[in-house]
Amino acid sequence: MDLKEKLxxxxxxxxxxxxVDTYVHDIRSKAIQTFEDKGFPSxxxxxxxxxxxxxxxxxxxxxxxxxEYDIEYRDIKKYLIHDIDSYKIVFIDGKxxxxxxxxxxxxxxxxxxxxxxxxPKYHLIIENYFNKIAPKDSLTSLNTAFSSEGAYIHIPKNxxxxxxxxxxxxxxxxxxxxxxxxxxxxxxxxxxxVQIIERHQSLxxxxxxxxxxTEIFTNKRAIVDYYKVQNDNLNxxxxxxxxxxxxxxxxxxxxTFSFGGKLTRNNLRFxxxxxxxxxxxxxxxxIGDKQHVDHSTLVQHIEPNCESHQDYxxxxxxxxxxxxxxKVIVEKEAQKxxxxxxxxxxxxxxxxxxxxxxxxxxxxxxxxxxxxxTIGQLxxxxxxxxxxxxxPKKEAKALLMYAFANNVLESVKIPKLKQRINKLIANKLGxxxxxxx
Amino acid sequence: xxxxxxxxxxIDNKTxxxxxNLEVKAGEVHAIMGPNGSGKSTLASVIAGKxxxxxxxxxxxxxxxxxxxxxxxxxxxxxxxxxxxYPIEIPGVTVTNFIKxxxxxxxxxxxxxxxxxxxxxxxxxxxxxxxxIDRRFLSRSLNQGFSGGEKKRNEIFQMAMLEPKLAIxxxxxxxxxxxxxxxxANGVNKLKSKDNAVVVITHYQRLLDYIIPDFVxxxxxxxxxKSGTKELAHELEEKGYDxxxxxxxx
Numbered sequence: 001m002d003l004k005e006k007l008x009x010x011x012x013x014x015x016x017x018x019x020v021d022t023y024v025h026d027i028r029s030k031a032i033q034t035f036e037d038k039g040f041p042s043x044x045x046x047x048x049x050x051x052x053x054x055x056x057x058x059x060x061x062x063x064x065x066x067x068e069y070d071i072e073y074r075d076i077k078k079y080l081i082h083d084i085d086s087y088k089i090v091f092i093d094g095k096x097x098x099x100x101x102x103x104x105x106x107x108x109x110x111x112x113x114x115x116x117x118x119x120p121k122y123h124l125i126i127e128n129y130f131n132k133i134a135p136k137d138s139l140t141s142l143n144t145a146f147s148s149e150g151a152y153i154h155i156p157k158n159x160x161x162x163x164x165x166x167x168x169x170x171x172x173x174x175x176x177x178x179x180x181x182x183x184x185x186x187x188x189x190x191x192x193x194v195q196i197i198e199r200h201q202s203l204x205x206x207x208x209x210x211x212x213x214t215e216i217f218t219n220k221r222a223i224v225d226y227y228k229v230q231n232d233n234l235n236x237x238x239x240x241x242x243x244x245x246x247x248x249x250x251x252x253x254x255x256t257f258s259f260g261g262k263l264t265r266n267n268l269r270f271x272x273x274x275x276x277x278x279x280x281x282x283x284x285x286x287i288g289d290k291q292h293v294d295h296s297t298l299v300q301h302i303e304p305n306c307e308s309h310q311d312y313x314x315x316x317x318x319x320x321x322x323x324x325x326x327k328v329i330v331e332k333e334a335q336k337x338x339x340x341x342x343x344x345x346x347x348x349x350x351x352x353x354x355x356x357x358x359x360x361x362x363x364x365x366x367x368x369x370x371x372x373x374t375i376g377q378l379x380x381x382x383x384x385x386x387x388x389x390x391x392p393k394k395e396a397k398a399l400l401m402y403a404f405a406n407n408v409l410e411s412v413k414i415p416k417l418k419q420r421i422n423k424l425i426a427n428k429l430g431x432x433x434x435x436x437x
Numbered sequence: 438x439x440x441x442x443x444x445x446x447x448i449d450n451k452t453x454x455x456x457x458n459l460e461v462k463a464g465e466v467h468a469i470m471g472p473n474g475s476g477k478s479t480l481a482s483v484i485a486g487k488x489x490x491x492x493x494x495x496x497x498x499x500x501x502x503x504x505x506x507x508x509x510x511x512x513x514x515x516x517x518x519x520x521x522x523y524p525i526e527i528p529g530v531t532v533t534n535f536i537k538x539x540x541x542x543x544x545x546x547x548x549x550x551x552x553x554x555x556x557x558x559x560x561x562x563x564x565x566x567x568x569x570i571d572r573r574f575l576s577r578s579l580n581q582g583f584s585g586g587e588k589k590r591n592e593i594f595q596m597a598m599l600e601p602k603l604a605i606x607x608x609x610x611x612x613x614x615x616x617x618x619x620x621x622a623n624g625v626n627k628l629k630s631k632d633n634a635v636v637v638i639t640h641y642q643r644l645l646d647y648i649i650p651d652f653v654x655x656x657x658x659x660x661x662x663k664s665g666t667k668e669l670a671h672e673l674e675e676k677g678y679d680x681x682x683x684x685x686x687x
Contacts, residue, residue, distance in 0.1 A: 380489070385525040388485050389535075389595060390513035390543040399530060399538070406529025 003057050003179075008036055010063045011145055024117050027131050031144035038138035050323040050355040051294040056237045056263050059207045061179035063146075065093040065171075071203075073100060076170060079201045084416045086197075087165040089151045093172055094180045096149060110165055113150040113183050125154065129187055133215055133243040133271060140241050140267075143213040147183035150212075157190040157219075164195040164414055169212075171236070173204025184214040186224070193223040195414060202236040214242045218250040220274070225253050225413055231260040231424055234289060241267045248274025248303075255412060256283040257421055258293045259428050269298040272306050272334075279308040284405045284421075286428050288317035288348075298327045301334040301364075310341040313405045316352035327359040328369065335364050341371040346378060346404060398429040438463050438634050439484070439603055444495035445659075446483045452493065453479040455659035461603065464631040468650035468670060469638045469661075472678040476659045477638045478522060481607040485519040486512045499603070513539075514546040516602030520592040520609050527579040532591060533561060535579045536598050543599065564597040568624045585612030593624045600628070605636045610644035622647030642674035655681055 001009075011032045015025065040057060041048040071092050080088065087110045090100040096112055103111045116122040117130070131147075134140045151167045171178050188194055202208045218224045230238060238261055246252055258264050270279040285293045299308040314322045324343045345354045358371035378400050386396035402409075402425065412418040426432060439461040446454040453476045461467050471477050483490050484497060486509035497505050504512055527535070541551045552560075565575060568590055580588050589609055596604050606625070610618055625635060625648050637648055645653075645667060653670045655663040657678070662685050663669065673681075 379525070382525040382527065384485075384487050384509060385521060386527075386539075387509035388487075388513055388519055388521075389539040390510050390546070390599070391539055392510045392542060392546075393508065395538070395542060396510075400527070403527045403529045410529070 003061060004035075004039055006061075007063060007142065007146075008032065014064070014146060014148075023123070023127060024130070028145045028147070031141040034136050034141035035138050035145060038141070041138055047296060047325070050321075050325075051263070051265055051292065053263070056207075056209055059177040059209070061177045061207070061209055062175035063179050065095075065175050065178050071097065071100065071170065071172065075203065076100065076168070076201075079168065079170075079199060080166060081164070081197060081414070081416050081420055084164065084414070086163045089165070089167050091149065091169045091182065093170070093174060093178060094149055094182065108156055108159060108161065109152060109154040111152050113152045113185055114148055116152040116185060117148065125187070129215065129217055130185060131215070133217075133245045134213055134241070135243070135269070139211055139239055140213055143181045143183060143211050143241065146181045147213070150183040150185070152184070153186045153194070153196070155188045155192045155194050157192055159189075159192040161192070161194040164197055164417075167196065167198045169200045169210065171202045171204075171208045171210075173202065173206030173208075175206070177207040178209075180208065180210045180212075182210065182212045184212070186214065186216045188216075188218050188222040188224050190220045190222060195225045195227075197227045197229065197414070197417060199229040200232060200236070200238050202232055205233065205235050208236045209239075210237070211239045212241065214240075216242065216244040216252065218244060218246045218252045220247045221249045222247075223251045226255070227412065227414070227417060228254065228256045228266075229421070229424075230256065230258040230264055230293075233260065234262050234291070236261050237263040239265045239267070242269070244270045244279070246270065246272050246274065246277045246279060249276045250274070251278045251280070253280035253282070253411070255408070256295065257424070258283065258285040258287065259424055260287070261291065261293070263292045265294045265296065267296050269300075270308065271300045272302050272308075275303050275305045277303075277306040279306075280411075281308070281310040281312075282408045282411060283312040284408050284425075285312070285314040285316075285322055286401070286405075286425060287315075287320040287322070290319045292321045292323075294323035294325070296323070296325045298329070299339065301328070301330045301337045301339060303333055304335045304337070306334065307338040308340070310343075311408055312343045313408055314343070314345040314354060315348065315401055315404065316345065316354055317348040319351045320353070322354040324354070324356040324373070325359070326357070326371070328361070328371070330360075330362040330364050330367050330369065332363040335366045337364060337367040337369070339367070339369040343373040344404070345373070345375045346401070347375060348378070395431050398426070398431040401425075401429060438500060440496075440498045441484075442496045444483070444497060445493040446479060446490050447493055448479070448490050453490075453659055454483065456495070457656070457659070457661055459654065459661060461634045461636060463602075463634055465652065466629070466635045466637065466648060466650045468645055468653045469636060469656055470640065470642075470653060470670065470673055471656035472682075473640070475656045477640075477656055478607055480656065481519055481605045481636075481638055484605060485509055485517060510542070510546075513599075514543050517605070518596050518599055518601030518603065519605045520589070520596060520607060522608040522611065524580045524588045524592055526581045526583075528581050530579050531576050532579055532594075533575045536561065536595055539595070540598060560598065564594055567597060567627060568594050569620050570594055586614060586617035589613055589621055590617060590624075593621050597624060597628055602633050603636070604628075604633070605638065607638045608640065609637070610639055610641065618644065619647060642670045645670045657681055657685055
């Protein structure tokens, strides 16, 4: 039985075991139908031209990992930003781990999707927000059909959330291969500000496929800073689907740091509903081996006077493959839009590959839009300069790569996170440069 | 200290140096002059170890050791420094962090521990003062947005920090106004001692009014065709390079 059939046949059992109201049940039933009709995307789909899921779909994934594995804080500490005070929502093999988490209902909800989907007090929220901006493509529909657990965050208006929120998904390899489908719902009301860090981490070498969906609603004048840390091992794959609806004068930034994993696909979509909105999409990708990272972004400018800024840097070594597909749509009404996009790449050898494709669709006539992509090697003259000052080749290369990625790193607003990313980059490059940039 | 014998070097299969002989002893200042395209900067790059150049023939020894096969960083660790004609911009790495890294990597290569932070800071402060460098300048990204003069001053600042045995200044005077030239020359003179040596590569004589050379060499078509004292530099300033070319071609 292939994975698609297995998933479809699991759906019935799944629907019977979980307690949900009919509203959610209807959405799920429609979603599984969509997935059944469309199946997994293939390279024939324009959006998947450079990324094939074949090599990760052939594993015999367990769709519902059975028993809960015993994980202690010390097993996961290194994957947390542990030296800051933060809220934590921790999942082990898709199940919530209360003893590793730190949630709250005090003046805001930082808790679980399972609660939001089943408790009557959240019914209205679910009707207003759940699955409202997730598109009906096959992978998102698959997640919707099986949506049961994840982070549910609702920040009411005028609230500055003092501590960052960390959402952590661990897989234990308790099953020989595991498929996870976390579902996050994040609502930030008027004038509120929140910082969120998300990470998916496999704790063993057993294959894991995560198909995650996150819906983020950034209401009027709200500020959301979202950071994705992707540094998983070579048997873990991630399809991250993140959809963001912004209302007027809101600012939402998503930083994606992709340093690991077997195959990573980031579907990141911003929809601007209101004026004077700012959307910021930034990423650093540093991969080697046979790793594959695909950034597929979309910003839809719908109303006037909004901005978007995309800046993705990629460094590819060994046989690694990178994809950047950045789409900007400026609708007819969206006059005075400022939309900027850059994608700069360094290929460290002849075998690494980058496919980069900017797509601008502009229907308004008074806008400022720019895009630019570069593909190059490390500058030999710069390398010589550093080496002539006594900095060995490996460190000199690392320094140049830091310099290359620096302006993305600069905009990380949580100092401890920035430090951690610095360290991850240094580890990735195999150097100990010994200073923070 | 530095001894170059019959050095031939090429880049992209084009031979640039065609038999250079040069000996530089500790305590000496040498000037290498010559028209454009004569091989001045190539000589500097070959001594510093730029890998684009291939040494075809001849020998380069530093303190008695053949260095032709050493990596640039290994040469730097031995005390060879080259001030670049066109210093590279490196965004995101501050002048301070860059020089710290360079010093500590050099110490590491010698089996020493990192320099203690307070000692490093004092050293940076002292050398910055010597070159009349503003403290704020040190926290800027390396060479990014620097004026021509700032870049060159920053090169000499790095030289002051690294205290090389042999400093090669490649066209350090180009793009400098007279004040910057004076500051740079002053810095070089203060760093001079009987134990180190300086090779000044320049097209013009004016820097040599400030850094007085013991020897002046003229390089033309990949060879040193004339050597003399500082008077030779004045003669070149007055008469240009044509008479040298005529002498060689005669």
